[in-house]
Amino acid sequence: MTDERRPPARFNAARYCLAENARLRPDKTALVLAGASEAASLTFGEADRAVRAIAAGLLRLGLAPGDRVMIRMGNDADYVLVYFGALAAGLVALPSSPQLTPAEAAFLMDNSGARVVVASADCAVDRASLGERILLDAEAITAMKAGAPLADYADTAADDPATLVYTSGTTSRPKGVLHAHRSIYGxxxxxxxxxxxxxxxxxxxxxxxxxxxxxxxxxxxxxxxxxxxxxxxxxxxxxxxxxxxxxxxxxxxxxxxxxxxxxxxxxxxxxxxxxxxxxxxxxxxxxxxxxxxxxxxxxxxxxxxxxxxxxxxxxxxxxxxxxxxxxxxxxxxxxRRIAILPVDGAAEPLPPGETGLLAVHRTEPGLMLGYWNRPDEEAAVMRGAWFAGGDLARFDADGYLWFEGRNDDLMNAMGYRVSPNEVEGVLAEHPDVAEVGVAELSVRADIRVIAAFVVLNPGAAADAEALLDWCRARLAAYKCPREIRFLEALPRTANGKVQRKRLAEAATRGEPG
Structure with a gap:
């Protein structure tokens, strides 16, 4: 018996979104890109052709199925077309934020093994870090769109990799989350x-x-x-x-x-x-x-x-x-097959009312293929037949979910997950910083910001703005602390581990805790 939750065995995400639309409604507006006073638009027929033309152009570069295409572009229509063009060609699209610094972007290029970087003029790329990678600018994409399109979308399997997105992990570096074509069906x-x-x-x-x-x-x-x-x-x-x-x-x-x-x-x-x-x-x-x-x-x-x-x-x-x-x-x-699992012990779903790890069953078609070259982190979130990403929650008797925070120290900055390790690693390199801990700080009932709690080296001045400037030069804007608080010492466990959950309390009291 077939599982209607899952796509056909042969499935291409770009074809799923565009081919039927181009056949049934080619003149219907697919995308409107609105500006302050003007708007540009694409029909489904135009989007379908442009995507297949970009796919053909990427393949002419000698790329092979599964090669990564990193996108470093601003908020324009070509971002969307290149993204779907990579999928249409059987390649892996790596969308990235235009806010990334050149050093952050270079890490993603190296970690992913990207073969191609597509960058618009307003997204800085450290050319020295490119190596043998192919750099495509806006003019190159325009030329591809004018070329002959693929006759058809790549014949990919539903489980073939399609998208690689980077998110904060438990280490000081972002981790790649690899999704299959089936994730769109999911x-x-x-x-x-x-x-x-x-x-x-x-x-x-x-x-x-x-x-x-x-x-x-x-x-x-x-x-x-x-x-x-x-x-x-x-x-x-x-x-x-x-x-x-x-x-x-x-x-x-x-x-x-x-x-x-x-x-x-x-x-x-x-x-x-x-x-x-x-x-x-x-x-x-x-x-x-x-x-x-x-x-x-x-x-x-x-x-x-x-x-x-x-x-x-x-x-x-x-x-x-x-x-x-x-x-x-x-x-x-x-x-969806969703459960609450014990934080420790057997992966047996808990009854309503009990708090544990929010988990998704491995059979969910929208679930990632895994973490890119991070087998240890991947193993840490797989609990038997379940994926448990670290969110704590409970179900009530009526089936509603109640979120209870994180089981780790990951922070939420405007919807982006940010690792405190990554921010701490940048601040620790500042010559005035002896120790640093980073955590969320509540500034209003429903507003939390990233804050850095700093112990200075002897003789260093408490210059919060200088430390913020240091971060702005090395981190994407959404990762940067909004507050700097100075402490005499960081609160630690008996084993010497920083207690991030006590940092705000220690700063309020003006003592290490």
């Missing part, structure tokens, strides 16, 4: 049960293209359903989003909770036509109940939350089929 449960997505929808997503939240919810999901996606590459003014909803008649709007709060604060919602909007969706951060209530009161529109991660995307949500329960991200989407 997103199907969220279409009905979180997004309520249909062919008639217009999805406006507030994220940048490098983020898996944007690539997935903002582009892949609408295209898989034959819907239109709208992205924005103008100035980042929170007040622009209601205007974009009205201008493009968006039916769905996706953002992180903190942006919804900024919209409420800075935009004139009462003066904006939101009649096209059916509901908003949010992920990346927990949705505070007071924000949910304020948005619903101000707009009259539902706001549906989802919980996910780089390794599987969203799998727990509220939505059209699951009523919102403030404080909970919702229930497992139908068809």
């Amino acid at each position: 997103r199907r449960p969220m279409h009905a049960h979180w997004l309520g997505l249909t062919e008639a929808d217009v999805m406006l997503h507030a994220g940048t293209m490098n983020w898996t939240y944007t690539l997935g919810v903002g582009i892949t999901d609408p295209w898989a359903a034959g819907a239109t996606t709208v992205l924005y590459n103008g100035p980042r003014d929170p007040a622009v989003w209601p205007d974009l909803i009205a201008r493009h008649r968006a039916t769905l709007f996706a953002a992180v909770p903190s942006l919804y709060r900024q919209i409420l604060k800075y935009a004139d919602l009462a003066a904006t036509d939101l009649t096209s909007l059916r509901h908003g969706v949010t992920a990346g951060e927990a949705l505070p109940p007071d924000l949910l209530e304020a948005w619903t009161r101000a707009t009259g529109k539902p706001l549906y939350e989802a919980l996910g991660m780089s390794e599987i995307s969203t799998y727990v949500s509220s939505g059209p089929t699951v009523p919102v329960l403030p404080g909970s991200p919702g229930k497992p989407q139908p068809g």
